[in-house]
Structure formats: structure tokens, C-alpha cells
Amino acid sequence: MVGKENPQASQRQVLFQTFLKLHDSVCASARSAARANEDPQMPEDSAARMNLRLLWRPLAFIALLLVLWEIGIRRQPSHLLPGPWGVVGGILDLVHHGLLLKYVVASLFRVTWGFTLAVALAIPLGLAIGWYRRAELALNPILQILRPISPLAWIPIAILWFGVGDLAAVFLIFVGCFFPLMLTAINAVHSVPAVYIHAGRNFGLGSAALVRRILYPAVVPSLIVGLRITLGIAWLVVVAAEMIAVSSGLGFLIVDARNAGNRYDLVVAGMVIIGIIGLLLDFGMQSLQNIRSFRWGYSED
Amino acid sequence: MAQAQPIVAPAVVRTKLSVDRVSVAFERDGKRTEVLRDIDLEVGDGEFVCLLGPSGCGKTTLLNAMAGFLSPSSGAIRVDGETVRGPDPRRIFVFQERGVFPWLTVEGNIGFGLSKLPKTERDPRIAHYIRMVGLQGFEKTYPQELSGGMKQRLEVARALAVNPDMLLLDEPFGALDSITRLGLRAELLRIWEAERKTIIFVTHDIDEAVQLADRVVVMSARPARIQEIVTIDIAHPRDISSPRYLDLRDGIFQQIGLAHKL
Numbered sequence: 305m306v307g308k309e310n311p312q313a314s315q316r317q318v319l320f321q322t323f324l325k326l327h328d329s330v331c332a333s334a335r336s337a338a339r340a341n342e343d344p345q346m347p348e349d350s351a352a353r354m355n356l357r358l359l360w361r362p363l364a365f366i367a368l369l370l371v372l373w374e375i376g377i378r379r380q381p382s383h384l385l386p387g388p389w390g391v392v393g394g395i396l397d398l399v400h401h402g403l404l405l406k407y408v409v410a411s412l413f414r415v416t417w418g419f420t421l422a423v424a425l426a427i428p429l430g431l432a433i434g435w436y437r438r439a440e441l442a443l444n445p446i447l448q449i450l451r452p453i454s455p456l457a458w459i460p461i462a463i464l465w466f467g468v469g470d471l472a473a474v475f476l477i478f479v480g481c482f483f484p485l486m487l488t489a490i491n492a493v494h495s496v497p498a499v500y501i502h503a504g505r506n507f508g509l510g511s512a513a514l515v516r517r518i519l520y521p522a523v524v525p526s527l528i529v530g531l532r533i534t535l536g537i538a539w540l541v542v543v544a545a546e547m548i549a550v551s552s553g554l555g556f557l558i559v560d561a562r563n564a565g566n567r568y569d570l571v572v573a574g575m576v577i578i579g580i581i582g583l584l585l586d587f588g589m590q591s592l593q594n595i596r597s598f599r600w601g602y603s604e605d
Numbered sequence: 606m607a608q609a610q611p612i613v614a615p616a617v618v619r620t621k622l623s624v625d626r627v628s629v630a631f632e633r634d635g636k637r638t639e640v641l642r643d644i645d646l647e648v649g650d651g652e653f654v655c656l657l658g659p660s661g662c663g664k665t666t667l668l669n670a671m672a673g674f675l676s677p678s679s680g681a682i683r684v685d686g687e688t689v690r691g692p693d694p695r696r697i698f699v700f701q702e703r704g705v706f707p708w709l710t711v712e713g714n715i716g717f718g719l720s721k722l723p724k725t726e727r728d729p730r731i732a733h734y735i736r737m738v739g740l741q742g743f744e745k746t747y748p749q750e751l752s753g754g755m756k757q758r759l760e761v762a763r764a765l766a767v768n769p770d771m772l773l774l775d776e777p778f779g780a781l782d783s784i785t786r787l788g789l790r791a792e793l794l795r796i797w798e799a800e801r802k803t804i805i806f807v808t809h810d811i812d813e814a815v816q817l818a819d820r821v822v823v824m825s826a827r828p829a830r831i832q833e834i835v836t837i838d839i840a841h842p843r844d845i846s847s848p849r850y851l852d853l854r855d856g857i858f859q860q861i862g863l864a865h866k867l
Contacts, residue, residue, distance in 0.1 A: 499704045502674055507718040507767065508694040517717075521708040600707035600749045 386569035394573035403557070408581065411542050411553040414470060418477025419538045426482045427527065430489025435519070440490065447483065455480030455541045459548055473545040473553075480541040481534045488530025492523035525593070525601020532589040539582045554578050618649035621771065621803045622671065627680035628828075629666050639828040640666045644680070646822060646831065650770075651801040655814035657857070658824030664807045665701070667829070668773050671805060672698040684771070694718060696771035697764035701779060705748045705760050711735065712744045714759055718767035734762040737796060754785040758792070765796065771803040778813070790816055794841055811861070815854045816843055823860050833860050 370388045377387035386394065398404040433439045458479050462472040496519060504518040546555025554574050561570035593602050624646040630639045640663040648654050656664045669675050671682055673691040682689045684696065692698075697718075705714050715734050719727045735741055738758040748756050757777055764772055778786040794817065797804055808814050814821045821835045835857055839849055 499700045500706065502692070502698065503700065503704045503706070505674075506672065506692040506694065506698050508692075517720075518706075521706070524708070596747065597708045600747060603749055 384566055384568045386572055390569040391572045391576060394567070394569035395576070398557075398570065398573060404577070407552060407554050407557050408577065410550075411546065411555070412581075414473045414545070414550075414553065415477055415535075415538045415542050418474045418542075419481050419535060421474070422478045422481035422485055422534070422538075423531070426485035427489045430486040431493055431515075431519070431523065433486070434490040434493025435515075447486065451483040451487065455537075456544055459545070462545075463549060468549055470550060472549040473542065476545040476549070477538045477541050480537050484534050484537060485530055488527060488534070489523070492526040492530070493519065495526060496522040521597070525598050528589065528592050528598065528601075531592075532586060535585050535589055536582065539578070539585060543578060554581075618651065620647050621650040621652070621684065622646075622648040622805070623683045624667070624671070625681050625683065627667070627670060627677040627682060629663070629670060629675070630678045641670075641677070642828040642830050644829070644831060646834075648803060648805065651803055653797055653804045653806065653817060653819045655818035655821045656805065656807045656824060657811065657814045657821050657861075658809065658829060659826055659861070660809050662824050662826050663829035664809075664824055665775050667824075668698070668775050668805060668807050672696060672773050674698070694767050695769050696773060697767060697769045699757075699760050699764050699772060699774045699777050701775040701777065703748070703753075703756050703760065705756050705763065707748050710745050710747055711740055711751075711759055714748070714763050715766050717763055730766060734766045737765070737799075738762040738792070752785075753781050754789060757781065757789060761793070761796070765800065765802075769802065771805065774804065774806045776807055776809065779808075779810075786813075791842075793817070798841070811854060811857050812845075815850065815857065816845060821857060823857060835860075 374387050374389070377385065377390075395404065398407075433443055455476050458476055459472075462475045462479075466472040466475055500518050500522055501514065504514050509517060542553065543555035543558070546553035547559045550556060551560075554577060558571050558574040561567040561574065592598065624644050627641060627644045628639065629641040630637050632638075644667060646654075656667060658664050666675070670677050671689065673689045673693060673696075676690075684693075698704075706717065709717065712731055712735070715731045716727055719730060722730070735744060738761060740755060740759060740762070743751065743755070748759065751759065761772075761774075761777070778789050781789065790813065793804075806814075806817060815837055818837055821837060823832045823835065824830065825832045835853060837853055839847070839853075843850060
């Protein structure tokens with residue numbers, strides 16, 4: 305039993321590492337591309353060449369891992385664990401049955417709702433709490449108690465309240481995102497230098513204008529970082545929620561593929577898809593950091 | 606424009622700012638710290654006054670009280686006879702740590718206090734102050750991409766753009782290298798001569814004070830009191846090797862209790 309579990313675990317590890325590397329390199333190349341785009345001296349093809357130079361290493365590394373994986377599977381054949389080709393087959397299988405798009409859309413749908421609701425509630429609330437010292441003193445202890453509760457611990461309550469279905473999954477994502485976002489917003493307010501607030505008041509701003517013209521632009525960069533991290537959490541939670549509360553989506557795909565005939569090629573295919581979409585989501589959030597009026601918050605000096 | 610009269614502070618000017626027996630004390634952990642004790646000071650309209658004293662002596666606290674960011678524990682500060690009760694765009698504070706807004710461009714920063722003006726009035730005003738501080742060509746640049754000296758000029762321009770009566774500068778050139786600092790001093794004097802704002806300038810640099818001010822207010826260590834007020838009766842541009850300059854400078858050195866030989 306244990307012997308069977310191990311390669312699976314290490315394989316997962318390998319995949320995880322792969323995506324981490326890919327993620328880093330994509331981010332790095334995006335950053336340098338953004339930098340290159342601004343530099344009027346740098347012609348476009350040279351920017352493209354720079355991307356290539358940054359990307360070839362991680363791509364080569366991924367290729368190497370895939371080869372090792374293939375060799376490992378051939379040396380110790382297992383009828384359950386797929387090799388890279390098996391996984392490709394699994395993905396094609398999903399595409400053929402029209403399941404890939406359907407499940408991806410289902411998962412993204414839940415993430416979108418849960419995440420958006422959390423953003424809409426947690427950020428204004430967090431900014432207000434951060435702004436009013438007394439509100440924070442009153443609310444902080446309860447926040448600190450609720451925060452460390454894993455979103456997964458809410459599963460029974462989610463099912464009790466919302467039944468088995470989309471609503472329960474959306475709720476879980478909401479809970480998973482709400483507290484980190486709120487704390488991000490509170491801390492973002494705290495880290496606004498007093499100089500900016502003073503300057504705003506000096507120019508005669510009232511409270512509403514102070515919030516709109518000073519507080520808001522001053523917290524945006526740290527909020528974006530919080531949003532990035534939280535969207536990552538949302539993507540983690542949706543998979544877990546789908547394993548229990550619903551019968552569609554990528555999380556469901558993974559448990560279903562295992563339960564219905566040990567289709568480990570589909571299990572790993574699901575994992576690969578989850579990783580790639582997670583990477584794309586993070587990439588999208590990160591591109592917000594390149595907006596010119598936000599970039600001061602991420603200066604490297 | 607260029608009048609032939611000598612630039613020496615006139616004997617009788619209208620009082621712009623009066624500080625009347627002001628004391629400031631902070632309470633922290635039940636311990637009372639007295640920062641300022643019985644400060645009395647009158648500043649004339651259009652005068653350039655430097656507050657000079659050792660670091661941490663409370664000069665900045667006094668400036669903050671003048672700006673209305675904190676209220677004195679006792680005594681009162683009046684501007685044009687009106688007691689200061691809070692910050693006001695008629696007196697703009699220029700901060701020691703860069704107070705420019707990093708999320709706005711040079712233009713956006715200078716126009717920050719002008720949002721109530723119609724665009725047709727705002728734009729020429731912004732352009733005027735960009736020219737005055739020599740930031741042409743950097744209109745769309747974000748502060749992050751400017752040098753320290755440029756940021757400080759930008760902050761002065763932002764302050765001047767709202768046409769305040771008074772500028773309160775808190776060691777504005779403290780973080781800059783000495784060459785940039787000299788350049789900015791000359792620039793500030795030029796702006797002051799053009800606009801004739803009342804300027805209160807906090808510094809711990811004796812040379813800076815003697816180069817710039819009409820009067821230098823020498824403050825003692827905490828709790829700060831006014832130790833002496835030195836009138837610098839040298840016309841601008843000042844020759845910093847003239848005997849009179851060196852005399853005044855040495856006098857302040859001694860006043861602060863520093864030997865002027867290292």
C-alpha cells in the first residue's frame with residue numbers, strides 16, 4: 305500500500321515543483337517584458353528575444369522532468385499511474401467528451417462568485433475598520449479567532465445551510481477569501497504614511513475626499529498583492545469544495561475519476577489543468593501591478 | 606520689475622504669524638514629556654525665518670503646531686490675528702520625508718490642490734509652477750522616477766500652486782547631497798523673492814540658516830525654548846565668505862555651544 309502511495313506523492317511533488325518553476329519564470333519574463341516595452345530604445349524583436357532567453361531554462365527543466373517521469377514509469381510499470389503520454393491522453397479524452405471546458409467553466413464560475421462577493425464585502429469593511437481605530441479594537445479579537453479556521457472546516461455548515469450544490473461551494477470560497485482580504489485591507493490602511501494624510505488635510509480635503517483621493521490610491525498596491533494571494537486561496541478551496549459539495553468542476557473530476565474505475569490518467573490530467581489555470585489566474589492578477597500609477601508600490605529600491 | 610531698492614527686511618511690517626506663550630507636552634505611558642516651553646515669536650508678512658536647533662529639540666513640533674496638525678497644550682498660535690485650529694491651504698507644510706503622492710504624475714501632484722478650479726485655469730497654473738521649479742519635460746513622470754532634489758522641488762511647487770500665504774518647510778533639503786542642497790537653496794530664495802510668501806524653515810544646519818533667513822531663531826535642547834533670535838542683515842545674494850557672514854555664523858555656533866574648530 306505504502307509503496308503504491310509513494311510514487312504518487314512524489315509525482316505530485318514533481319508536478320508541483322514544475323509549476324512553481326514555470327510560474328516564476330513566466331512572472332519574471334512578464335516583468336522584463338513590461339520593462340522592455342517601456343524602454344523606447346529597445347526594439348520589439350529584442351524584447352521577444354529576451355522573453356525567449358528567460359523562458360528556455362524552465363521549459364528545458366520541464367522537458368527534463370517529463371523525460372524522467374517517462375523513464376520512471378517504464379522501469380517500474382504500474383497499471384494505475386500514468387506516464388506523461390497517459391496524461392496527455394487523459395486530457396484529450398476529456399476534450400472529446402466535452403468535459404474539460406464544462407468543468408473548467410464550472411470551477412471558474414464558483415471562484416468568480418465567491419471571490420467577487422468576498423472582495424465586495426471584505427475590502428470596504430476592512431478599509432473602514434482600519435480607518436476607525438475603535439472599530440478595530442472591538443473587532444480584532446473575533447477576526448483573529450475566525451481567521452485560522454480552515455475554509456474546509458466550514459464544509460458541514462455550508463452543506464447544512466445551502467445544501468449540496470453551487471451555493472455551498474461559493475460560500476466556502478467566500479469564507480476562504482473573506483478573512484485574508486479583510487486583514488489585507490486593514491493592514492493596508494495602517495501602512496499608509498501619515499505624511500500623505502497630513503498633506504491631504506493640509507490641502508483642505510474633507511473626510512470623503514481624503515478617502516477618495518488619498519486613502520484609496522495609497523492602499524491599492526497592497527490590496528492588489530492581497531487579491532493575488534487570495535485568488536490563489538480561492539482556487540485551492542474550489543477544488544476541495546467540489547470534491548464534496550457538487551458534481552461538476554475540476555475537483556469533482558479528480559474524485560470522480562478515481563472512484564469510477566481508478567482513472568489515474570484523468571486524476572493527473574485534472575491536476576495539471578488546475579495548476580495551469582491557477583498560474584494563469586495569478587498571472588492575470590499580477591499584470592495589475594504593471595499599471596503605471598500602481599507601480600510605485602512595488603519599487604525595487 | 607527689478608527695483609533698485611536694497612533688499613533688506615523693512616523695519617515695520619505687518620505681523621503674519623504670532624506664537625504666544627506656546628507650550629507643548631506629550632503624554633506617553635503616563636509620563637509627561639515637555640517638548641516646547643513658553644515659545645514667543647512674531648513673524649512679519651513676507652519674512653523668511655529659520656528655526657534652528659539640535660535634532661529632536663522640538664522645532665518640527667513647533668512647525669506642526671503652526672500648521673495646525675497639533676494643538677499646543679497651552680498658549681495660542683495666530684495667523685493674521687486668527688487662532689490656528691487645524692490645517693489650512695493658506696499655509697502649506699512641506700514635509701521632511703517626501704510628501705509627494707507617488708500615485709500621481711508631476712502634473713497630478715502640482716494640480717492636487719487645484720481640483721476646484723476649472724481646467725482652463727488649472728492647466729496654465731500647473732504649467733507655470735512646473736516651469737518655476739524647472740521640471741519641464743517631466744509633466745507625465747511619476748515621482749518614483751525623479752531624483753530626490755526633483756521630488757523636493759515638486760513638493761515645493763505643489764505647495765506654491767495653491768497660492769498659500771505661508772510655507773512651512775521641515776528640513777526640506779535634509780536628505781539631499783550638499784551640491785543639490787546648495788542649488789535648491791538658491792532656487793528657494795529666487796522663488797521667495799518672486800512670490801514673497803512668509804516662510805518658516807526648520808533646519809539643523811547653521812550655514813543653511815544663515816544663508817537663507819532674515820532672522821534665525823536659535824532653539825535650545827528639550828524642552829525647547831527660544832535661546833536667541835539673530836537678525837541676518839546681509840542682502841541677497843549673500844557672499845558666504847564675507848566677514849559679516851562669518852561673524853554671524855560664528856556667533857550662532859557659539860550660541861549653540863559648539864567650538865568652531867574641529
